[in-house]
Amino acid sequence: MRLPIIALAVSAFAIGTTEFVVMGLLPQMADDLGVSIPAAGMLVTGYALGVVFGGPLLAMATARLPRKTVLMVLMGLFIAGNLLCALAPDYDTLMFARVIAALAHGSFFGAGAVVAGHVAGPGRAAQAIALMFTGLTVATIMGVPLGTLLGQTLGWRATFWAVVLLGVAALLIIARQVPDLREMQAPRLGQELRVLRQPQVLLALGMTVFGFGGVFAVFTYIVPILTEQAHLGEQAISWVLALFGLGATCGTLLGGRLADWRLMPALIIALAVLSLFFVVFAAMMQHPAAAVIGVFLIGLLGFASSPGLQTRCVQQASAAPLLASTLNQSAFNLGNAGGAWIGASLLSHGAGYPALSLAAAAVTAAGLGLTLASAYLQRRSRRLQVSPAIACSHG
Template sequence: MPLPILALAIASFCIGTTEFVIMGLLPEVAADLGVSIPSAGLLVTGYALGVVFGAPIVAMATARLPRKPVLVGLAALFVVGNLFCAIAPNYWLLMAARVFTAFGHGAFFGIGSVVAASLVPRNKRASAIALMFAGLTLSNILGVPAGTALGEAFGWRATFLAVVGIGLISVAAIAWLVPSDVAEPSGGGLMGELRVLGKLQVWLAMLIASLASASLFAVFTYIKPYLTDVSGLSTATVTWVLLLFGAGMTIGNIIGGRLADWKLMPTVIATLLAMALLFVAFTELGAIASVAVAIVFLWGMLIFIVVPPLQIRVVEAAAEGPNLAATLNQGAFNVGNAGGAWIGGLAISLGVSYANLPLVGAALALLAVAVAVLSQALDRRTAMQPQPAE
């Protein structure tokens, strides 16, 4: 792995731990702050909305700035935000700290993916993005299970303090390893970045990202009570299942990068179809503990197969000004995170059992398939149109 991409991967590990570890600590947070588990689940939604609204604000504010100082500043924001989370005395201040932390998320992954793609030949760009995102997937193998175990042993605040330490390492790594002149902003500045948002394919890629993420978070937000109540697993065992989910994500991320460099949209469509089928299998067989564990592993693998393809899809569709579009795509993923967590919580509130919750994810995955098929059809139509004579 090139050292600059390694630095970005360390930061993405910190960010991934920040985003996902709260799901393994929902019962502890809810009990400590005196709120219900669905209310604690809104901390996932709040973070996701912080990404959504923060992404365009940060991207536009930094459109003309050198990429390296921006990445260092965004990593530092996560250090401060996690410190605020650790010391928040009540639910609403914890929510505010989560939203503040999330403001840098979309911009970091958006700008970071453009930087990573600029460091390798064109036919390796998706794989380079996948390497950067490897930190995010590894956070689910190491950061989330370790953070969950730490939180259960010493209190959930200890988990956020540990993330502060990791964040400081990521700031130092970016400052040391990322070249100062990498992926400098285009001459078009903010207006050039805004112009590419007029492209339909950019928006379709973002919609696919949102629906894919929603299908995941409608169920994964409540994975701990699902595995304990439906599959009959102990709380301690859930920590190891989350580790397995992260292993699946890491494998899927590597596979997704390579497949995207080969066949981008067919990879997206086939993977989303497989996800829908897996959700149905989860509904039918989730009460069998061994089957549920296997499904969680496959689920993690499939959801991250589509991440590198969708990110490089946006970068290429917005080639004239990729920073804002790539950042907004991270916002799109988190629109799905927020929407999925809300939809899952609403379904539970309306009486849908944990056992049937995966059917909600299946419906959202099928919607994502429909949009992906439309996007590919538009690609083919464009390719068939005669080019203007020079």
Template sequence: MRLALLAMAIGAFGIGTTEFVIMGLLPEVSADLGVSVAAAGNLIAGYAIGVVVGAPLLTVLSTRLPRRTALLLFMGLFAVGNLLTAVAPQFESVLGFRVLTGLPHGAYFGAAAVVAAQLAEPGRRARNVARVFLGLTVANIVGVPVGTWLGQELGWRATFGVVAAIGAVAVAGIALFVPKLPKPAGVRLRHELSELAGRQVVLGLLTIVLGCSGVFAVYTYIAPTMKELAGYSEAGVTGILALFGVGMTLGSLLGGRMADRALRPSVYASLALLALVLLLFSFAAHNPWTAAVGVVALGVATFAACTVIQVFLMTKAERAPSLTSASNQAAFNMANALGAWIGAGVIGAGLGYAAPALAGAAMAFVGLALALAAGYLDRPRPPRASAPQAPAREAELVSAGTDPTH
């Protein structure tokens, strides 16, 4: 089982690297392709579009496939997309291949989360899912800094070539170590679609979009924030990003343990923690030491919440495990886009680089309010009191002159 989880985590590592490394390579990409840095930034949006479109689409198309086969197809498409990105000659083709690379992102995590849960011993589902997602968090500690350095030294194309090789390694590992698992009984496409439309699932996805958008209001502009407010150099900002990855790793482990112990209360607690950390970060960002601690805390709170809500959605939509899990990834990328827009808005309004954290805290509180509302709607309803029949019947018999005891 451990090797199967490791193989899927390697795939997650590759996905996390390709998603975030582009942010550090925009100057190299723009210079090589002859476009502005702002235009090169569309490669980030292109990948996000691929995730949002591909998560439900590929999951639906692969409903009848065995889980291992689906994982192999998704990771194979990911590896090919990165390889084509590395050799694409023009900006337009690079953008198109970035969209292609993003397509299997959500579907892969959806299928991997389901497989990890199926392989788990009783009471360890959330921890198994968290271990797969560790690949994504470790990518922010190792993959993104190393990939950025490699791209700066050998050219950005070398980075995506290496990511394609990582995808190929994940394909081999999945083929060798992930067992053939039976499809969960009763899971059908119509069930998946109907479960996805369930009130608790919809509210959970909205909680991610709104609650987690606060994180990206800050993280999108973490580099200028650390330079302007905390006084870090460019080299120092690289270290700060690695600290965020450390926090993400710790948060993923913490969220898995929280969810296994008490799922619904953990949703509330993780979102409340996220809101509090964002609020405090607006003050901590003005000092280099407290800013570093705040970045770690932000990573912990973010991925604790993400892991808990992921498991919650899988629990609330047991007949739609893959589609719901993939939709979670799409919602997370929508949160990314919304958070970046919110952060740009408050900074553009002249409120300074501490303002995105305050706006982010407000969005996290909105997510918490949604989660509380979902919990209220999901509470057990007491059975309706029925009219007492026996006394009425007894009175009827007495009035008729009959003894009800005989």
């Protein structure tokens, strides 16, 4: 069981690195391409929108193919997109290449989660899926800081060449270690699509979009915040980004434990604390020590809600595991895209970086509102189920 899951985790590491590393290279890419910081930040939005639309479409298009074939095709698409990123002569080509690389993201994790659960067997599926997703958190600790350092030293294109090599390694490991799994039953798309009619499923996706979207309104522009607001030197950036990765890992582990404790109260607490933190960060980002601690806390508090949001979506769409996993990845990235776009819009209209943090607080508060609405509907549904049972017992 372990080698196939490790193959998926290596793939997740490569995907996570290319998704997040642009934030660490934003000033260099803007200078080289001759665009503004807000325009360079839209490369994050472009990637995220590629995940949003590409994930569900590719999941449906490849639903009847063997899962190993799907994983290899998607990783090949990911390699091609990043190769084009490394070779892109201008901003428009780079944006197109980012979208191509992103198309594989959501559907890869959707298919990978199904494969991981099947390979692990009954009673170990959740552990296997969690192990696969550790590739993403390791990417924030190692891939992004190292990719940032490589880009600062050899130019940002070198980082994408490194991601291409990671993708090739992941493809070879998948080809060698992931079994064919031809016995897996193909998902019934009609049944999975019908799940989207359920209000709680739509609320769960909305909770993910807004609950995580605020993080990227700030984190997309974290390098100029650190250099222009906190006046940190460029040589310190990769180390500070490693702190974000450490915070994200701790937050993911903490969030998983809290979600296992009591899912909805844990999400409400996590989102309320995150929204409040962004208000404080807006006032404190000019101080170097506070900014560095704030980067760690963005990772810790931002990712503390991630396991709960993933669990809530899959829980509410239990009849559609493939589509639920894929759509929730799309929801995370729609939040990423929206957050990065909000930040770019504010900066383009002359707002300062503290305004981004206040906007992040508002976006997170919207996610909190959707979570409270979902919890209320859940309690009301349980009361309505209990009331007839009481009436029958008295009758």
